[in-house]
Amino acid sequence: MKQGLKSLGERARRPLVFDQNVKITQLGKLGRVEEAAKVFDRMPQHNTVSYNSMISAYAKNGRVSDARHLFDKIPSRNLVSWNTMIAGYLHNERVDKACELFDKMPHRDVFTWTLMITCYTRNGELEKARELFDLLPDRKNRACWNAMISGYVKKGRFEDARKLFDEMGDRDLVSWNSMLAGYTRNGKMCLGLRFFEEMGERDVVSWNVMVDGYVEVGDLDSAWQFFQRIPNPNIVSQVTMLCGFSRNGRIQDARRVFDQITNKNVVSWNAMLAAYVQSYQIDEAVRLFTQMPEKNAVSWTTMINGYVRVRKLNEANKLLDSMPYNNVGAQTAMISGYVQSERMDEARQIFNKIGTRDVVCWNTMIAGYTHCRRMDEALHLFRQMLQKNIVSWNTMIYGYAQAGRMDEARKIFEEMGEKNIVSWNTLISGFTQNGLYVDALGSFSLMAKDGKKPDQSTFVSGLSSCANLAALQVGKQLHQIVMKSGYTNDLFVSNALISVYAKCGRMLSARYVFNDVDSVDVISWNSLISGYAFNGYGEEAVKLLQEMTVKAITPDQVTFVGVLSACSHAGLIDQGLNLFRSMNEEFCIEPLPEHYACMVDLLGRAGRLEEAFKLVREMKIEANAGIWGALLSACRIHRNLELGCVAAEKLSKLEPCKTSNYVLLSNLHAEAGRWDEVESMRTLMREGGAEKQPGCSWIEDKNQLHVFLSDDGVQPQLPDISDTLNNLTAQMKTCSFMPETLHDYV
Known part of the structure; x- marks a missing residue:
């Protein structure tokens, strides 16, 4: 009797367990992982399906550690448990952990092999994928063949893919579509079209692949033609075309496709909603959002993002508060909005309310603090993170570099494990931006030893450091590496090369690089003009400006700083004055303090001090230290004590601790025999805290930079x-x- 009642109770509980397992799966798909966990915890008993459903929910929402913890607790794992955990690792790009679990599996099925082969192919590790493929116990399994073919075509290895495709005995539509998708996803639309026409059988997926391919390469006319030819378009066809139109700003066409969809699902609604948000049509987005019969987490997040894009943060926050459930994606969107407006305290309030934060949420908050130079708070959050990804580390390095705290940036860099090209570039550019050029070049060398190939950003930072150090031989070596790496046609790298040769006094080499650039920009011209000015070729700099205007290149403010500086150093007084007047009259460029400093220097060198002083007094902008410094230097050269005292007084207010200003005025007094004033200047230096900074210089010898400090x-x-x-x-x-x-x- 008791046994019968027990069996009856178990049968009664089975539907309940089944329903709860389904609910966990559904909540996991919606991103509502906390609710799924509560359902799981409240279950009176768990079966293997319950564990597998919860592992999948955790993994799909980025909580792979929680998924693994639950996996280890399963009393009796089945093959699905192992596959679910491996799939979870792959979903979160933890290939190493997936491989480790694969090796421990007591048994494997076709799905397991396909998972791992797909994993390696997605990660670009085709040789490892092929090793697994060749070990397949069942060579007839089409899923593994298709995964391998897909891997080859995604990496552009079409010959290998086609060879495997031809060797495949029993092809299905998936095989054909995998091969077709390889062509289209790599932008090989001509090859894709030819292959499409060879296909003996096609389904709606084949047509959709072609439409998507044309959309990705921006050929919307061909995409639309294919779309109209689809025998039985499905929702994927329509959403693909809708997204293509919206991505290219053709919102009315997108709406026309949307209105033609008879059975709209939440994906189609979300696609149209995103189209309005991307085009900043927030009122239309709000209207559509209110009409949606069903909303999921993506709908709410998209709408919050829309408000954030148009800086309506109060409306975004109200919408977040009205959400029927918490979602980390929507909350992160709100945090991002506050971060962009530098409202970090409000962002932190949202952040503190989130129960389970994913890595994107953490990184958004840390990036906000680094952007606002609040590095101590950024570091505090960073240290709290349990699962850091490479973006987390790179963000901290970038933040410290922007704040000029390169010791801390280097420390974070050395702490991190695997470094990518962004990590190295962030460190190297940080050294360059903060004037630590020797450290930048040292890191460039270490990067090569780490096996990372330099890219555009690396070369620009390295070459900029060479330019600032006038390290010609190192710059030449980098030039050789640039040519071997194929970056000679990159405009940013070419401009940096021009700057290196110009600052090292090699104007012929600078001009050669300039002439070799296919399409120079104003920065290229400015680099060359500044080089001529820096090396005393004033007339050549002026000729370059004339050449610019002939070629319809509009000069900017930097151009005139270079040209006016060239006129000043070459004594081209009349040309300098004419060019200064032409800035505003011909090119509508308002002079900056740097331009006035050049003119004061130009007039001062010519002994026209009263004219220079008059220019300063009649300026529309406030004179800075550069302008008064130029006037003081001119007064020192021409021994004009009266104006020199005026300039020195202005400078003492702007730069009270700069020694050179006191020295210049002291020398002026000394030349006039006013020794009491000389002693007074020295007393002011001591009392004002102006101390001589140690001089620093360097010399390049045998490809080595030797740095010298005067007080070393x-x-x-x-x-x-x-x-x-x-x-x-x-x-x-x-x-x-x-x-x-x-x-x-x-």
Whole structure:
């Protein structure tokens, strides 16, 4: 009797367990993993299906650690359990963990083999995929053949794919479509069309693959022609065409396709909603959103993103609060909106409310703090993260680099495990931007030892460092690597090369690189003009400006800084004045402080100090340290104490701690025999906290950069260097090449 009641109870519970398993699966698909976990925890008993459903829910929502923890707790695993966990790892791109589990499996089925082969092919590891494929116990399994073919075509290895396809004895439509998709996804539409026409049998997938291929290459006319020829288009066909139109800004065409869909599902509604959001038609998006018969997490997230895009953050937050369930994607969209507006405290409030955060949520919050230079808070969150991905590490390196804290950036870089090209580029560009050029070049060398190939960004940072160090030989070596790597046609790299040769005084080489660029831009011209100016070729710089205008290249503010500087150094007074006037009259460019500084320097070198002072007084903008510094230098050269004192007074307010300003004025007083004022200047320097900064210089010898600091007491060759310097100083004084007051600088 008792046994019969027990059996009856078990049969009564089975439908309940089945319903709960289905509910867990559905909630997992909707991204409502917390609710799924609650259903799982409340179940009076679990079967293997319950465990598998919950593992899948965790894995599909990025909680792969929770999935593995549950997998390890299963009292009796079946083959589906193993496959579900492997699929979870692959879904989260944890190929190493998937392989580790694959090796431990007591038994494997066709699905397992297909999973692993697909995993390797998606990861681009075709040789490993082929090794598994050749070990297949069942060579007749079409799924593995199709996975292998798909892997080859995705990597552009069409000959290998076609050879395998031809060897395949029993092809199905999946085989044909896999081969076709390989062509179309790689933009080989001519080959794809030819293959499509060879197909003995086609289904709606074949047609959809062709439509999608044309959409991806931007050929909407061909896509539309194919779409109209589909015998029985399905919802995928319609959504593909709808997305193609919306992506290219053809919203009315997209709406026309949407209105023709008879049985609209939530995917089609979401596609049209996204189209309105992407085109900033937020009112239409709101109207459509209110009409939707069914909304899922994607619908809510898309709509919140729409409000964020048009900076309506209050409306976005209200919508988030009205969501019937919590969703990390929607909450992250809201955080992103606050981050973009630098409203970090409000972003943090949303972040703190999220129960289970995925890596995207963490990274969004950390990126916000780094953008606002709040690195301590970014680091605090970063250290709390249990699952960091490479984006997390790179974001922290970037944040410290932007804040000028390169020691911390280097520390984070050294802590991380696997580094990608972005990691190296972020570190190298950080060193370059913060003036640590030797460190940048050192990291460039270490990157090669790590087996990473430099790209456009790496070369630009490395070459910029060479330019700033005037390291010609290292720059030449990088030029050779650029040519071997195939980046000679890259405009950014070419501009950096022009700058290297120009700053190293090799103007012929700079011009050669310039002439070799297929389509130069204004930066290319500016780099060459600045090079001529820097090296004293004033007339050549002016000629380049004229050449620019003949070729219809509009000069910008940087162009005129270079040209005016060239006129100043070459003594081209009249040309400089004419060019300065033409800036506004001909090119509608308002002068910046840098342009006025060039003009003050130009007039000052010519001894026209009153004219230079008048220009400064009549400026429409406030004079900066560069302008007053140029005037003070000119007063020092021409011994105009009165104007020099005016300029020095202005400079002392703008740069109270800069030693060179006090030295210049002190020298002026010394030349006038006003020794009390000289002593007063020195007293002001001491009381004002102006201290001489150690001079720094470097020299390139045998491809090595040697850096020297003037106060470096541990330099082994310091006595020899001092003796040589004193001898040279004595010789220069004897030959009248040195003013008497230069001893103040030495």
